[in-house]
Amino acid sequence: MGGGSGSAGGERRLAVLAEGQFSFHHGKTAMGVIRYGKDPVVAVIDSTNAARSVAEYLGPRFDIPIVDSFDDALALRPTALLIGIAPTGGRLPAEWRQVIRTAIDAGLDILSGLHTFIGDDPDFAAAARERGLEIVDYRRPPTWMETAVGRPHRPGKRVILTVGTDCGIGKMSVALELVRAARESGESAAFVPTGQTGIMIEGWGFAVDRVISDFVQGTCEWLVAQGEERGDWVFVEGQGSLDHPAYSSVTLGLIHGTTPHAMVMVHKPGLVEHDFDHVPGLSAPIKPLPEFIRVHEEVAALVAPSKVVAVALNTSLIEDEAAARRFVEQTAAETGLPCDDPFRFGPERLWRHIQAAVDAIVPAVVLAVLPSG
Numbered sequence: 001m002g003g004g005s006g007s008a009g010g011e012r013r014l015a016v017l018a019e020g021q022f023s024f025h026h027g028k029t030a031m032g033v034i035r036y037g038k039d040p041v042v043a044v045i046d047s048t049n050a051a052r053s054v055a056e057y058l059g060p061r062f063d064i065p066i067v068d069s070f071d072d073a074l075a076l077r078p079t080a081l082l083i084g085i086a087p088t089g090g091r092l093p094a095e096w097r098q099v100i101r102t103a104i105d106a107g108l109d110i111l112s113g114l115h116t117f118i119g120d121d122p123d124f125a126a127a128a129r130e131r132g133l134e135i136v137d138y139r140r141p142p143t144w145m146e147t148a149v150g151r152p153h154r155p156g157k158r159v160i161l162t163v164g165t166d167c168g169i170g171k172m173s174v175a176l177e178l179v180r181a182a183r184e185s186g187e188s189a190a191f192v193p194t195g196q197t198g199i200m201i202e203g204w205g206f207a208v209d210r211v212i213s214d215f216v217q218g219t220c221e222w223l224v225a226q227g228e229e230r231g232d233w234v235f236v237e238g239q240g241s242l243d244h245p246a247y248s249s250v251t252l253g254l255i256h257g258t259t260p261h262a263m264v265m266v267h268k269p270g271l272v273e274h275d276f277d278h279v280p281g282l283s284a285p286i287k288p289l290p291e292f293i294r295v296h297e298e299v300a301a302l303v304a305p306s307k308v309v310a311v312a313l314n315t316s317l318i319e320d321e322a323a324a325r326r327f328v329e330q331t332a333a334e335t336g337l338p339c340d341d342p343f344r345f346g347p348e349r350l351w352r353h354i355q356a357a358v359d360a361i362v363p364a365v366v367l368a369v370l371p372s373g
Helices: 028-036 068-075 094-105 122-131 172-182 196-202 215-228 248-260 289-301 321-335 350-369
Strands: 014-017 041-045 080-083 109-112 136-139 158-164 189-192 233-236 262-267 273-275 282-284 305-314
Touching: 014 068, 014 094, 014 122, 028 041, 028 080, 028 172, 028 196, 028 215, 041 068, 080 196, 080 248, 094 109, 094 122, 109 122, 122 136, 158 172, 158 215, 158 248, 158 305, 158 350, 172 189, 172 262, 172 350, 189 196, 189 215, 215 233, 215 248, 248 289, 248 350, 262 289, 262 350, 289 305, 289 321, 305 321, 305 350
Parallel strands: 014 041, 014 080, 080 109, 109 136, 158 233, 158 262, 189 233, 262 305
Antiparallel strands: 273 282
16 A cells, blocks of 8 residues: 555654745645644754744644754654655655665654655665665555456445645645544545555555556546445545646546546635746646536546535635635635635535535436446
């Protein structure tokens, strides 16, 4: 499963390396693991934010120090170093190599979600092996190669995929918040990780952006099958964006591979263009929500019918709470769909709308995909 599922010795104490990049965009892996992960984080390493606290970003529950160096983090007794960034192309910054080697020499496991596999580096691998340490590359793809077979969903299961108008805007977090709300309402719910951060949080899954394109849909079918073993309401973590010039393929594979009963559209008000961190000045406009919702439903219907049943907003760029609530209302009116910000205002109201909508459409979807005669 996804390169590894946790420490053989139980709970890890994490030091998160995010040098110069601890932010909601560049440091989304760090943010996600801190907010939703099961292992305690003892420190974040980022000299540009040293002496601050993670609580300034994520609230008082996360009173975790941001420190200047690995030595400062080591004083807090971590057992693993987690690479906390998700850069374009997933490459390891060259200047981080020494920190990783120092961490191995200090007896720490290494946890990474980069496309650069730390465990394949001869120097790192030999040093870790000599000390009996583990290097976990969460983006390592499955060894089996299976194409999609048109697997039907199990009776009584509800599969929901989060999709979005851009990358890095909260598709994973929306799915996790909805799982929490579903469980708190008494439902059996599961989260299906499809990216490195989700795998770090849940301890299973595959990063579908690392899978050979012929086998993406087959891998998604397998992931949903595992999710259906874990819960009746299956929330699949979305990736990329269907109109993103660099990352549209992974979104298409998820839509056609998971064949969701319904989709939840995630949008970040204030973003009007896709960003390309690796090509300064290059951009592409983000489509209007009603048009984008229609396109998703049409693309899904090429394989199996699916509807966008709600819009989840990430209003973090809107400082005023009243203004954020007004934008929620405007978006609901614009799209004709239930809308809320599950981070800012809680996921419960959005979950209730989604639950009712999916329960209403699933019987029709099941009938639509059954063979005639």
